[in-house]
Amino acid sequence: MTDRAELRSTLETFATERVDPRFAELDTLDTRAQVRLMAEHGHRAVDAVAEAEKSIARAVDGIVERMRRGGRLIYIGAGSPGRLGVLDASEVPPTFGADPGLVVGVIAGGDTALRSAVEGAEDDAAAGAAAIVELETGPLDSVVGISASGRTPYVIGALQTARERGALAISLAGNRSAQMSADADIAIEAEAAPEIVAGSTRLNSGTAQKLVLNMLSTLAMVQLGKVYGNLMVDVRSTNEKLRARAERIVISATGCSPDEATRALAAADGSVKLAVGIVSSGADPAAVREALAAADGHLRVALAALASRSAADPAD
Structure with missing residues (x-):
């Protein structure tokens, strides 16, 4: 069996790659029916996050404990998951009045990858490791590796290096029994697929991951005193x-x-x-x-x- 055939066989076992026969007639439906189907299927993202509640809570506690001692929250991913991490990190300073360096978002391929695909970036495990080293990641930091498949080499390289440097390594995957869960201190597996458009993990998988990132950053800020009741009392009045x-x-x-x-x-x-x-x-x-x-x-x-x-x- 060739390497490509082995990979194809492996991917077929992942929920994020599976073809769901329930949606086989998607292209034949009228617009209203397509919208209804996507809305109904979207609930799976919320359910998947609820099922990962225990792991998410452990991650929040670990992040907060380190932040109280001066640590950072670092998101790292490739493609859509990487973009979600950068988005969440960029919203923390204006919402919570936090230092821009407190929550950091890193994407494979750098800022160019925020708008355009950078070929092969996600397959470079050494680059993921180098990004963690460049950030001078240490024992007070928490690193969240984000991957829909749970097997992205760039993210695995980052998590392995984060652990070696004493940081809290947290994996966020869109499949159960994800490969990168073995490289994490805390594994969050929010399986919201199969997708309505097979393999398009920017859909339910992306929604589930965004919900988890919302929880990690928001609840960390709540526990650090940046929220009073449910009011953002550290918001920056910039406009x-x-x-x-x-x-x-x-x-x-x-x-x-x-x-x-x-x-x-x-x-x-x-x-x-x-x-x-x-x-x-x-x-x-x-x-x-x-x-x-x-x-x-x-x-x-x-x-x-x-x-x-x-x-x-x-x-x-």
């Missing part, structure tokens, strides 16, 4: 829409008037978290800043400390 959102967040968190929110944001130099602290506690900006620093940025903890201090010393 008019976000400035209006900042005001709404202060109002929602405190029940204050729009004028009070505007004044608090001005006193807080635009910091939503600080403004909420000022309105909620009645303390001056310096006291709220001090409480937030002592609470590692957790607003709820800071407010409790300010309330306790005020109760102990009513003169304040």
Whole structure:
């Protein structure tokens, strides 16, 4: 059997490559029926993520534990999975006010691959390893290797090197019993295929992987204190829409008037978290800043400390 024949035989066992006979007449259906079929089948992505809940939770806990000690979250993948990683990483700074280097997205073939296919990039295991070395990855970092098939050489090379360097290695695959799961400390397998268009893993597999990435980054930020309740209190107000959102967040968190929110944001130099602290506690900006620093940025903890201090010393 030739190498190509062996590969073809192997791929035929993967859900992501399987041809589902239920969709054999897809091209003969009218548009409404095609839309309905895709909508119905799309639920499989959500189900697949729910089935991986335990592994996802373990990954979040591991990422947060390392981030609290100064580590980073690094996504690495090829093709569509790589693009999803870069997308998720790029949304973290504006949403959560995080340093741009806290969550990093790497794609095989570099930035060119974000818009165009880079031939052979995903087959280069050495390049995946080199990307991890170039980032000076270490024991405080968490590396998430993303692959629909679960056998992408570039990603496997990255995960193996991440582990060798002491980082937490997390695999995110679209198939069960994925090859790269063996190279991970935590394996997340969200099998949402077969796809409605056979082998097109940007569909359900991609949706499932995006949902998992949403969970990893968002819940890490929640646990790091960048969310109060369900409000993004560290959002950066970089345009008019976000400035209006900042005001709404202060109002929602405190029940204050729009004028009070505007004044608090001005006193807080635009910091939503600080403004909420000022309105909620009645303390001056310096006291709220001090409480937030002592609470590692957790607003709820800071407010409790300010309330306790005020109760102990009513003169304040």
